[in-house]
Amino acid sequence: MKPADIGILIVDDEASVRDSLCKWFRLDGYRVDTADEGASALRKLQDDSWDIVLLDIKMPGMDGLELQRRIKQIDKDIVTIVMTAFASVDTSIQAMKEGAFDYIVKPIDPDDMGHLIRNAVQHRQLLTENLNLRQQLAEMSYSDEIVGESDAIRQVLARVATVAQTDSTVMIRGESGTGKELVAMAIHGNSNRRYFPMITINCGAYTEGLLESELFGHEKGAFTGAMYRRRGKLEMADKGTLFLDEIGNIGRKMQMDLLRVIESRQFTRLGGDKQIQADFRIISATNRDLEQAVREGSFREDLYYRLNVFSITLPPLRERKSDIPLIARFFMNRFARSMNKAVTDISPETLDMLMKYNWPGNIRELRNVIERAMVGAKSSRIDPGDLSFPFHPSPGAVEDESLEAVEKNHIQNILSRTGGNVSQAAAILKISRLTLYNKIEKYQLKKG
Amino acid sequence: MSRIYLVPIHLNAPEWLGRLRACIEKTFGIRAKCCSFPIDLPAAFDPARNQYSSSLILQQLIANPPADARKILGITDVDLFIPILTYVFGEAQLDGIGAVVSLHRLKNRFYGLPEDNDLMVERLMKESVHELGHTFGLFHCAWFGCALNASTYVEDIDQKSCELCPDCRNAIGLA
Ligand SMILES: [Zn+2]
Ligand SMILES: [Zn+2]
Numbered sequence: 001m002k003p004a005d006i007g008i009l010i011v012d013d014e015a016s017v018r019d020s021l022c023k024w025f026r027l028d029g030y031r032v033d034t035a036d037e038g039a040s041a042l043r044k045l046q047d048d049s050w051d052i053v054l055l056d057i058k059m060p061g062m063d064g065l066e067l068q069r070r071i072k073q074i075d076k077d078i079v080t081i082v083m084t085a086f087a088s089v090d091t092s093i094q095a096m097k098e099g100a101f102d103y104i105v106k107p108i109d110p111d112d113m114g115h116l117i118r119n120a121v122q123h124r125q126l127l128t129e130n131l132n133l134r135q136q137l138a139e140m141s142y143s144d145e146i147v148g149e150s151d152a153i154r155q156v157l158a159r160v161a162t163v164a165q166t167d168s169t170v171m172i173r174g175e176s177g178t179g180k181e182l183v184a185m186a187i188h189g190n191s192n193r194r195y196f197p198m199i200t201i202n203c204g205a206y207t208e209g210l211l212e213s214e215l216f217g218h219e220k221g222a223f224t225g226a227m228y229r230r231r232g233k234l235e236m237a238d239k240g241t242l243f244l245d246e247i248g249n250i251g252r253k254m255q256m257d258l259l260r261v262i263e264s265r266q267f268t269r270l271g272g273d274k275q276i277q278a279d280f281r282i283i284s285a286t287n288r289d290l291e292q293a294v295r296e297g298s299f300r301e302d303l304y305y306r307l308n309v310f311s312i313t314l315p316p317l318r319e320r321k322s323d324i325p326l327i328a329r330f331f332m333n334r335f336a337r338s339m340n341k342a343v344t345d346i347s348p349e350t351l352d353m354l355m356k357y358n359w360p361g362n363i364r365e366l367r368n369v370i371e372r373a374m375v376g377a378k379s380s381r382i383d384p385g386d387l388s389f390p391f392h393p394s395p396g397a398v399e400d401e402s403l404e405a406v407e408k409n410h411i412q413n414i415l416s417r418t419g420g421n422v423s424q425a426a427a428i429l430k431i432s433r434l435t436l437y438n439k440i441e442k443y444q445l446k447k448g
Numbered sequence: 449m450s451r452i453y454l455v456p457i458h459l460n461a462p463e464w465l466g467r468l469r470a471c472i473e474k475t476f477g478i479r480a481k482c483c484s485f486p487i488d489l490p491a492a493f494d495p496a497r498n499q500y501s502s503s504l505i506l507q508q509l510i511a512n513p514p515a516d517a518r519k520i521l522g523i524t525d526v527d528l529f530i531p532i533l534t535y536v537f538g539e540a541q542l543d544g545i546g547a548v549v550s551l552h553r554l555k556n557r558f559y560g561l562p563e564d565n566d567l568m569v570e571r572l573m574k575e576s577v578h579e580l581g582h583t584f585g586l587f588h589c590a591w592f593g594c595a596l597n598a599s600t601y602v603e604d605i606d607q608k609s610c611e612l613c614p615d616c617r618n619a620i621g622l623a
Contacts, residue, residue, distance in 0.1 A: 003587065014531075016531040017531050017532050019503075019531075020503070020530035020531045020532045020533070021532050023530070023539075023542070024530070024532070024533070026542055026587075027540075027542060027582055027587060027588055027598075028587060028588045028598065029587035029588065106532060107497075107529070107531070107532055107533055107534045108532060108533055108534065109533070109534050109600075110533050110534065110535065110536065110600040111600035111601055113532075113533065113600075114598060114600050197592050197607065198592065199607060200607070210561070210562075213561070218560070222560075223560065228558070228559055228560070230559050230560075230603070231601060231603055233603070236601075236603055236604070236607075
């Protein structure tokens with residue numbers, strides 16, 4: 001059921017409330033209408049079919065309770081939500097007893113409103129046994145981006161398929177840039193949790209204190225300047241998936257806190273004492289050798305076992321070179337669309353160079369190389385000249401060279417390609433002209 | 449040639465306006481231009497709530513649109529509300545010309561966290577694309593990463609991107 005198939009009728013004597021609710025629901029794509037009092041609401045209910053009715057309790061003429069009774073006589077499956085300007089709890093409880101789905105006190109927190117309506121819609125759908133929405137959502141697939149036909153990637157996809165439907169905790173291993181987040185999205189997108197969010201948290205990006213606040217949220221006044229309650233990512237991941245990226249980077253205290261949360265699925269916000277329950281699946285990812293970290297004592301063994309229930313290892317790009325043409329074309333097509341550029345092919349020489357390169361940055365690096373080539377491409381084909389850095393034709397040769405030698409070589413190549421144009425070369429190398437001049441001096445490079 | 453007008457309200461020459469403009473131009477493929485309109489902010493103030501009515505600001509913003517205005521986006525730092533809700537990040541006319549966004553709840557400081565200007569600008573870009581998306585007739589989108597995904601908390605904004613998903617791009621002819 002699309003939002004447009006769901007009709008919401010708003011009954012309130014206050015015009016500003018009717019208008020703002022009406023606009024709010026329209027943005028979600030719902031069919032909306034309003035009535036300013038009970039009698040005209042009943043007429044609209046007879047003329048047309050409505051799924052959800054939001055009605056004010058206090059109205060001149062027929063009050064909300066009476067209106068609700070009459071609505072239930074028309075169709076008991078119409079979901080009613082009563083609104084009240086004051087917390088007149090008694091009337092609200094009475095309305096609930098008489099079949100109201102829920103009640104809300106004006107003004108409403110936008111998030112509560114969103115949840116309430118989503119729940120009401122779901123409830124209505126269950127009542128009418130219409131699961132179209134679920135099917136429609138189920139068709140969304142997140143795995144298109146995991147491109148490849150090599151055995152290595154087929155094995156990964158098979159592992160994803162195996163584990164997606166379970167609720168098992170998954171750890172994704174692999175070098176930077178191999179697409180660990182895409183795999184997490186594919187698992188989430190093919191799981192029964194796909195109607196709920198996948199919340200990503202990059203554990204490497206926070207200091208310990210901030211990570212705590214990110215994960216657990218905080219209460220108003222939890223620390224100086226905490227003026228408002230803030231939900232943590234654990235709460236946001238309720239019913240969905242929590243993706244902990246770079247899990248190898250968290251400190252000892254957070255390791256312990258996480259372990260506790262994983263075992264109990266319960267936690268409190270910083271500065272709060274209320275136990276909060278959250279139901280989420282954990283997928284973590286790391287590019288580090290966690291076994292080594294466990295042996296060295298920098299990563300808790302018990303946490304490691306909790307997280308590493310099912311593991312999926314992504315091969316580095318250099319170990320599945322046969323996929324490179326396919327992936328390169330995938331990115332070419334995507335950038336052609338977003339840049340609105342008619343580039344439709346990659347020359348054999350270019351592919352040859354791409355295949356021979358070692359790809360330390362993996363797929364991310366390949367994507368960046370294709371993106372830059374697309375920006376510069378002058379014809380409908382990507383040619384070697386469009387590639388923005390020199391590829392070493394012999395893999396392995398790099399490993400024996402010092403960093404300085406590689407840098408010297410790289411700068412010389414760029415200078416040759418730009419015909420000695422220092423500004424251009426500096427822009428490509430993403431360093432200042434002054435730095436480049438210094439390096440030209442240091443390495444005694446030829447301009448051009 | 450038609451343009452998207454970016455109108456700072458109660459903001460003096462913010463240094464990030466250029467980034468916002470670039471983001472909007474890239475997303476919608478329409479030239480954007482910053483300029484100031486006279487807006488009577490006190491007229492939109494509600495002393496009982498100590499907040500500003502986004503609808504009243506929007507009304508003023510679109511009262512006299514320049515002839516070449518395709519869309520007008522107001523950007524303000526005051527806290528916005530609509531009567532039924534405790535706050536909104538912004539408001540837009542569905543399939544209309546105008547939208548307004550507020551920085552107030554996009555700042556880390558509001559949540560008691562260290563200020564992060566880049567993060568604030570990123571959030572602003574996402575919400576600006578979101579509200580402008582509505583003016584192009586887009587409804588809320590079910591894709592979690594899409595800028596048109598509905599965000600009611602700042603944490604939700606951080607989870608999405610400032611880009612439109614393929615479905616939304618398609619719907620407004622950008623694919
Ligand atoms: Zn919206
Ligand atoms: Zn979308």
